[in-house]
Amino acid sequence: MVTAAGAIVAVLLWLLLRSASDVTLGYAGGPVALAAATYASWRVARQPRLARAVRTFWRRLEYASIFLLVASCVSLARANNNTGLSVQTAVPMLCGVLLLMQAFLGLPGPRRTAVGWLRALLDAATVAVASALIFWYAVLDLAPAGTSLVARTAAAIVGVGGVLLLVMIGKATSRPETMVEPMALRVLTVAPIAAIAGTILLIAGADWSRLALSVLALPLVGAAVCGGAALQRRSLAGEPRPVLTHRSLFNLLPFLAVTATAGLVVTVSAQEMTNRQRTVIIGAVLIAGFVVARQLLSLHENTIALRGIRRQQAELERLALTDSLTGLPNRARFGVVLGSRLDSCLPATALLIDVDDFKMINDTLGPAAGDQLLHQVAMRLRDRSAESELVARLGGDEFAVMLPVDDPRTAEEAAGRLLRALADPFDFGDQNLLLHASAGIAIAGHGETADEVLRNADIAMYAAKESGKASWTRFEPQMRQDMVSHALLASELRTAILRGELRLLYQPVYDLVTGRLAGAEALVRWQHPQRGFVSPAEFIPVAERSGLIVPLGTWVLREACEQLARWRDEHGDGAIEAVNVNVAVRQLREAGFVDEVAAVLSDTGLTPVNLILEVTESSVVDGWQVRATLEALHEMGVRLALDDFGTGQSSLSLLRAFPVDVLKLDKSFVDGIADGEDRGRLAVAGAVAQLAEHLQLKAVAEGIESQAQMDRLRAMGYRYGQGFFMARPLPAAECGALMADSRWTSTTVEVVP
Structure with a gap:
């Protein structure tokens, strides 16, 4: 340099x-x-x-x-x-x-x-x-x-x-x-x-x-x-x-070159043409040709790029509006179509379909198999729907069908048609699976948005599930008010658990032969500061839907065990051996439930023999996770009672696979058993007693309300029973007073010599 x-x-x-x-x-x-x-x-x-x-x-x-x-x-x-x-x-x-x-x-x-x-x-x-x-x-x-x-x-x-x-x-x-x-x-x-x-x-x-x-x-x-x-x-x-x-x-130089040449051409054009000037004109034509060719190339490239962008945009829109698992329109697409009909003041009805107990199927067969089953459900709904009906998957096991009608009868017929289609067996490998679903129907009202119609259909669908599943329910305005009331009740229930507004009553279980007090079932009650007494039939479903059943069940379990420990300290051998506590399926799904039971027993000084957990038949078939929890409890030594037996999926294979210790006959089979007119009830009640005897299980009859019922059940072989006839649910002090009676007998139970 x-x-x-x-x-x-x-x-x-x-x-x-x-x-x-x-x-x-x-x-x-x-x-x-x-x-x-x-x-x-x-x-x-x-x-x-x-x-x-x-x-x-x-x-x-x-x-x-x-x-x-x-x-x-x-x-x-x-x-x-x-x-x-x-x-x-x-x-x-x-x-x-x-x-x-x-x-x-x-x-x-x-x-x-x-x-x-x-x-x-x-x-x-x-x-x-x-x-x-x-x-x-x-x-x-x-x-x-x-x-x-x-x-x-x-x-x-x-x-x-x-x-x-x-x-x-x-x-x-x-x-x-x-x-x-x-x-x-x-x-x-x-x-x-x-x-x-x-x-x-x-x-x-x-x-x-x-x-x-x-x-x-x-x-x-x-x-x-x-x-x-x-x-x-x-x-x-x-x-x-x-x-x-x-x-x-420097990218502008080609255009500056064109400008300079244009000025040169203007200068030359004003003079007489010579060979040199003709050369300028020819050069200008060449430059113009080059620029035109270049611009055509750019236009061609831009056209190709724009075409590619449009294809990508269309593909992105398709992916954004399509469910990846089933290929059906997704929630967004369904909302757009439904909203478009509502904006155009065209008739529309939303049909919301939810596969019942799909979580159990998913847990049992695995997520991959569950996805395959959902795909089959989607294809069947699509095949059984009319061309004017839009089928979409909203997510999980929820599907929606948009019906271009506002007639209740037509909407109900469509719901029945689709639910019947899902009731047909599904081919799954070398076996057939039976499914059922619940549906909610919401007919779009004047001025309602797509979200509001879907929300109404969702409310109706949950109402169908509460009424027994495998059915449909049409939305009524009162349902929304009920939903709001349930949400308010759930909030108040949470507060009640924290403030200690709940209490336990204990319904005695008697030996129908000796008349002795054989046990007690813990039942939760709620005395609301403003509402007064709130029925369990009202707040227990709310607790299950909101998830509050888990903290509520935890409180009931600990309170019942602590009370049994106090009875045993006060009455010694005169106290009952075990207390019955109801457990919801939501609790059994919790990963730490077995450890929770063990901790409560340890804290209260009880042993597993002192606890009987009551579960429903639907809980037993909920999935492998619940099954594993029940088996772990059984191995611990906690006894398990199958509550409301006979109303659910009762089968011999269920009893063989389920580690059950107690069968509790549902009250529906006890009602009217005394007059003997309903042979079906008699047959079921007798079969349950014989089944318990052969399997060496303890059979308990629920809902006994008369001497005649008690006598008939005792004659059938039932050793234990409970009901208003013998004793209503009692506070802990009154139930403890029964244990203080040295005879351990009920004044209503006739002792059989």
């Missing part, structure tokens, strides 16, 4: 002090500066810490500097006052320019397609033709008389090459992928600018112009290369500067 700068300063001083006839020394600056540029590029190209692409770039600059050095040496050897650029000087100079172009073309950049390369070629052709026209028509006029055509052409080619090189450097500078030091690239822009200026001066051909080529052009090119190399080596000492990613002004 210092050498090149020194050469420039030396020649400038020589220009001021030179002899008018001595021009040789003026040409010496070019070889000195370019020799320094060759050496500087050679040093950078051999830096091992630079990326391979950067080393290749500087190696090519080294080769270009060598050719330019040859050109400057030829100029020095031919130092005279001849005008123009000699062929001997122009050939190596043009080779150097081409090598510079190759160096910048080889820099890393965005991957170009065939269309991208064609667009770049059209840009280059536009700039080249425009600059050639300007040199041909305007600059060559500056050449003095006697300048040969070869000299003019050679100078014009070098000038056009300089313009193209300037464009390429500008584009490389603005690319974020370029790995060369950004400031080095900016310094290198001096080279093509000097080449263009020097070429114009060469064409002028005067003595001062030729000396200016040596002083301003070739030495400046050498100095630019030296400066860029120095900046590149300096970047190795620290972090490279970030490359600006804004749109380069």
Whole structure:
């Protein structure tokens, strides 16, 4: 860099002090500066810490500097006052320019397609033709008389090459992928600018112009290369500067070329046409053709890109509005279609279908099998629906059907049709599975939104589940009020658990043969500060739906065990052996329930023998997780009672697989048993007693309300029973008083000798 700068300063001083006839020394600056540029590029190209692409770039600059050095040496050897650029000087100079172009073309950049390369070629052709026209028509006029055509052409080619090189450097500078030091690239822009200026001066051909080529052009090119190399080596000492990613002004050069050519055409058109002027017109037509072709390519690319964007947009919309598992429309799509009908004041009904007990199926067969089953459900609903009905999957095991009707009878018929379709067996591997579902019907009212209609259908669907499942219910406005009341009751129940507003009553269980007190079932009661007594039939379902059944059950379990411990401390052997506690299926699904039971027994000083947990038949078949919990409790020593036996999925296989200790006959089979008119009830009650005897289980009859019922049950073989006839649920103190009676007998139970 210092050498090149020194050469420039030396020649400038020589220009001021030179002899008018001595021009040789003026040409010496070019070889000195370019020799320094060759050496500087050679040093950078051999830096091992630079990326391979950067080393290749500087190696090519080294080769270009060598050719330019040859050109400057030829100029020095031919130092005279001849005008123009000699062929001997122009050939190596043009080779150097081409090598510079190759160096910048080889820099890393965005991957170009065939269309991208064609667009770049059209840009280059536009700039080249425009600059050639300007040199041909305007600059060559500056050449003095006697300048040969070869000299003019050679100078014009070098000038056009300089313009193209300037464009390429500008584009490389603005690319974020370029790995060369950004400031080095900016310094290198001096080279093509000097080449263009020097070429114009060469064409002028005067003595001062030729000396200016040596002083301003070739030495400046050498100095630019030296400066860029120095900046590149300096970047190795620290972090490279970030490359600006804004749109380069050099991208506008093709359009500037068109503007310049247009001005040239206007000038030529105002004169008489000569061959040179015709050349300008032909060049303008070529440029216009290049620009049109380039714009057509861009338009084609934009069309393809827009088409791809639209395809992607359509695919994204499809994915956003489609359920990935079943291929049905999802909740969003269903809401859009339903909302569109409502906005158009068209009749619409939402039918919400939920597969009953699907969690049990999913837990038993596994998630993958559950997904396959949901897919079959979706396909069956779609196949059994009319073309005008939209079937969608809302999520999980919930499906919705949009009916284009507002007639209750038609909507109910559609619900029945679809529920019957789901009741048919499903082929699953080598077995058939039976499913049933519950449905809620909501007919859209005036002014209702899609969300409100779906919410109403959801409320109706839950009402159908509460009424026994496998059925449908049509939404009534009162249901919404009931739902609000249930939500309020759930909030108050949470507060009641925390404030201790709940209490336990204990219904005695008697030995029907001896009349002795054999146990007690803990029953929760709620005395609300404002509502008064709240029936368990009202708040227990609310607790199950809201999840409060878990903390409620925890409180009941601990309170009952603590009370039994107090009875045993107070009455000793006179106290009952075990207390019965009802457990909801939601509690059995809790992972830590077994540990919770063990902790309560340990804290109260009881053993597993002192606890009987009552579960319903539906709990037993809820899934493998509940089954594992029950087996763990049984292995611990806690006895299990099957409550309300006979009303659910009773089967011998269930009793064989379930670790049951006690069967409790449901009250529905005890009612009316005394008169013997209902032979079905008698048959079930007798069968349960015999089944318990053969399986060595304890049978307990619930809901005994008369002496005749008790006598009939005792005759059937029932040893234990409970009901209002013998004793209503009692406070802990009154139940404890029964234990204090040494006879342990009930005044209503006739002792059988």
